[in-house]
Amino acid sequence: MTGAHHAMTTPILSARDVRKSYGRGANRFDALKGVSLDVLEGESIAIIGKSGSGKSTLMHVLALLDQPTDGTIELAGEDTRSLSGAALNRARNQTFGFVFQQFFLTPNASVLENVMLPLKIAGVGRAERRRRALAVLEQLELADKAKNKAVSLSGGQKQRSVIARALVNRPRVIFADEPTGNLDTATGAVVEDILFDLNREHGITLIIVTHDEELASRCDRRVHIRDGLIVDIVERAPDAERAATAEERAA
Amino acid sequence: MNPVDLVGSAVGNTFRSKTRTILTILAIFVGAFTLTITNGLGTGINRYIDDTVAAMGAEDVMTVTKVAENATDASDGPREYDPDAIVGEQNGPPGTTNVVAPIGSAELDELAGIDGVVRVQPAKRVDVDSIAHDGGTEYEIGVGGFVSGMRLQLAAGEQPDIEASDFQVVIPDSYLDVLGFDDADAAIGEPVTLAVTDAERTRHEVEATVVGVAEASLGTTSSAVPNDALNDALFAAQSTGLDASELDAYSQATVWFDPASSADEVAALEADLADAGYDSTTVAQQLGAFKSVIDGIVLVLNAFAIIALLAASFGIVNTLLMSVQERTREIGLMKAMGMGSGKVFGLFSLEAVFIGFLGSAIGAGLGMIAGSAISSALGGALLADLPGLTLIAFDPVSIAAIIIVVMGVAFLAGTLPAVRAARADPVESLRYE
Numbered sequence: 078m079t080g081a082h083h084a085m086t087t088p089i090l091s092a093r094d095v096r097k098s099y100g101r102g103a104n105r106f107d108a109l110k111g112v113s114l115d116v117l118e119g120e121s122i123a124i125i126g127k128s129g130s131g132k133s134t135l136m137h138v139l140a141l142l143d144q145p146t147d148g149t150i151e152l153a154g155e156d157t158r159s160l161s162g163a164a165l166n167r168a169r170n171q172t173f174g175f176v177f178q179q180f181f182l183t184p185n186a187s188v189l190e191n192v193m194l195p196l197k198i199a200g201v202g203r204a205e206r207r208r209r210a211l212a213v214l215e216q217l218e219l220a221d222k223a224k225n226k227a228v229s230l231s232g233g234q235k236q237r238s239v240i241a242r243a244l245v246n247r248p249r250v251i252f253a254d255e256p257t258g259n260l261d262t263a264t265g266a267v268v269e270d271i272l273f274d275l276n277r278e279h280g281i282t283l284i285i286v287t288h289d290e291e292l293a294s295r296c297d298r299r300v301h302i303r304d305g306l307i308v309d310i311v312e313r314a315p316d317a318e319r320a321a322t323a324e325e326r327a328a
Numbered sequence: 329m330n331p332v333d334l335v336g337s338a339v340g341n342t343f344r345s346k347t348r349t350i351l352t353i354l355a356i357f358v359g360a361f362t363l364t365i366t367n368g369l370g371t372g373i374n375r376y377i378d379d380t381v382a383a384m385g386a387e388d389v390m391t392v393t394k395v396a397e398n399a400t401d402a403s404d405g406p407r408e409y410d411p412d413a414i415v416g417e418q419n420g421p422p423g424t425t426n427v428v429a430p431i432g433s434a435e436l437d438e439l440a441g442i443d444g445v446v447r448v449q450p451a452k453r454v455d456v457d458s459i460a461h462d463g464g465t466e467y468e469i470g471v472g473g474f475v476s477g478m479r480l481q482l483a484a485g486e487q488p489d490i491e492a493s494d495f496q497v498v499i500p501d502s503y504l505d506v507l508g509f510d511d512a513d514a515a516i517g518e519p520v521t522l523a524v525t526d527a528e529r530t531r532h533e534v535e536a537t538v539v540g541v542a543e544a545s546l547g548t549t550s551s552a553v554p555n556d557a558l559n560d561a562l563f564a565a566q567s568t569g570l571d572a573s574e575l576d577a578y579s580q581a582t583v584w585f586d587p588a589s590s591a592d593e594v595a596a597l598e599a600d601l602a603d604a605g606y607d608s609t610t611v612a613q614q615l616g617a618f619k620s621v622i623d624g625i626v627l628v629l630n631a632f633a634i635i636a637l638l639a640a641s642f643g644i645v646n647t648l649l650m651s652v653q654e655r656t657r658e659i660g661l662m663k664a665m666g667m668g669s670g671k672v673f674g675l676f677s678l679e680a681v682f683i684g685f686l687g688s689a690i691g692a693g694l695g696m697i698a699g700s701a702i703s704s705a706l707g708g709a710l711l712a713d714l715p716g717l718t719l720i721a722f723d724p725v726s727i728a729a730i731i732i733v734v735m736g737v738a739f740l741a742g743t744l745p746a747v748r749a750a751r752a753d754p755v756e757s758l759r760y761e
């Protein structure tokens with residue numbers, strides 16, 4: 078499934094007039110000044126803007142990691158303010174996967190241990206989480222590194238481990254903050270391909286924060302953000318890649 | 329995270345920074361080790377005292393004396409002479425004389441009538457001049473009382489039989505040599521001759537059979553212990569020539585109460601006895617003062633051990649604060665991935681508890697080994713005169729209590745770092761510099 082426009086039903090995530098301020102009084106800083114955005118299931122969205130424009134802040138709020146100062150976030154139509162802490166934790170654990178700009182792998186634990194972490198948090202039994210983690214590592218061509226310590230991997234392998242960790246609980250949405258920021262162009266391209274494959278083949282919604290115009294142009298929609306406000310949303314015209322995808326599917 | 333994984337992760341995290349963990353465990357080890365030894369000292373000595381209580385008298389028995397009418401405090405000045413008063417045998421502080429009124433059959437009846445008294449018997453105090461075996465040399469000896477329920481610490485033979493009508497005696501092991509016995513077993517079944525002198529200075533000899541040999545202990549050092557039949561015979565011999573009224577005056581009586589009585593019931597009985605004009609002492613009371621001194625010393629020693637543990641608990645706080653600091657991002661990541669604050673708290677407190685467990689288990693284990701070695705070394709040398717005394721003894725309950733208390737202390741020490749970890753804001757912890 079191509080995703081972008083197939084689900085005209087309820088958006089999986091929607092932000093309504095979200096504001097986020099840091100500090101108080103004279104020190105008060107408005108990082109988001111009223112942002113509304115619907116994210117449809119299966120689409121890929123790039124959030125782009127200059128440094129300090131509020132991209133990460135928006136992502137954290139959408140990912141239910143941070144509470145907006147004002148406004149609401151709806152998860153599959155449900156106002157998340159009404160959810161308990163445990164329900165929010167469950168939503169993040171079961172529905173979301175995270176790829177941060179830095180790897181945040183536990184260096185002295187094995188790749189397998191690192192990838193199993195979300196399943197361990199979810200309370201999945203030992204044998205089952207091992208099986209699922211190995212399956213994901215296989216999918217990302219990292220199976221031979223499962224026993225290696227995370228610290229011994231190359232940058233690209235680390236980022237693939239991180240994607241494996243984000244995928245292991247079969248999320249519906251993957252949040253990626255500058256997923257290629259730490260990688261050279263070639264490795265970055267491989268990681269990008271993996272993410273877009275997941276989007277195309279498994280219908281996983283992608284929300285990518287990036288500076289990189291080229292990466293952004295591969296997404297279904299580009300959300301331009303400046304000083305805490307959405308200034309423009311650009312839909313990708315049916316272009317070469319879209320055609321290529323159609324060909325692939327036809328084949 | 330399920331509980332098994334939580335414990336597993338906590339245990340795994342403990343060994344991530346080995347040097348730091350080992351140093352912290354070492355600090356707790358010192359405290360737990362000391363606490364085990366000092367506690368063992370208390371257990372050992374008190375256990376010895378408890379065994380001795382059984383050797384000094386039965387638990388359901390109290391010694392009763394009648395308070396003399398003019399038995400005022402020594403500080404009240406010289407006491408008026410009372411021809412009927414008896415100088416009691418109960419030991420008081422040096423310098424005091426315990427003047428008691430005689431107990432006759434009227435008093436015995438009165439005592440028997442008091443609620444809670446099961447049985448009463450006059451204490452027939454016998455002064456034996458000497459003991460001899462097989463016509464050999466005579467040796468001076470004291471005679472101790474024996475009541476049912478009492479258990480002598482025997483090197484050989486058996487307890488004297490209260491019911492028996494033949495004359496039985498248990499002799500102290502220090503008399504074996506001089507009486508010409510090769511060892512304790514050789515004395516059993518042998519006849520001995522006890523000599524008493526009556527009021528008219530006539531000498532009487534009574535023959536008895538040795539049924540047991542007592543080990544010297546705190547309670548009965550060097551007295552022969554007769555059974556009732558022998559004691560009565562010795563008393564009768566000693567009282568030859570006394571008239572009836574003189575016979576009917578004992579310095580003290582022994583009162584039996586229900587062995588199932590609670591401490592409160594015993595206290596109530598003593599209060600009733602006091603109202604009727606009698607002083608009473610249980611065997612436990614006689615040793616109570618001694619026990620409280622031991623308990624006091626052990627308490628002070630334990631206090632030192634606990635101070636060491638408190639110092640160690642700051643080590644735990646420090647260690648865990650450092651690991652919370654180091655693992656800020658990991659904590660942030662786990663929380664971002666949906667780990668609840670309660671679980672994060674649990675993870676770090678379990679780590680603290682585990683450190684406490686390791687320190688205390690190793691401390692208690694080595695403490696027990698060292699304590700046993702010390703007490704067997706001392707038992708062979710310094711304390712050889714007190715057979716039956718294990719200076720440092722251990723009972724599983726107090727060892728378990730030490731380990732649990734240390735784990736509790738470790739948990740408390742871990743709360744500050746654990747709360748800090750639980751409160752960490754995932755966004756803050758993941759924000760890279």
Ligand SMILES: Nc1ncnc2c1ncn2[C@@H]1O[C@H](COP(=O)(O)OP(=O)(O)OP(=O)(O)O)[C@@H](O)[C@H]1O
Binds near residue numbers: 099100134
């Ligand atoms: N905890 C905070 N306290 C105060 N100000 C904050 C805090 N977090 C973020 N900000 C401010 O909010 C603004 C938006 O931050 P955000 O991290 O969303 O920027 P960004 O668009 O992701 O930038 P970059 O591309 O550099 O990552 C910045 O000006 C930042 O200084």
Ligand SMILES: [Mg+2]
Binds near residue numbers: 132133134
């Ligand atoms: Mg950012």
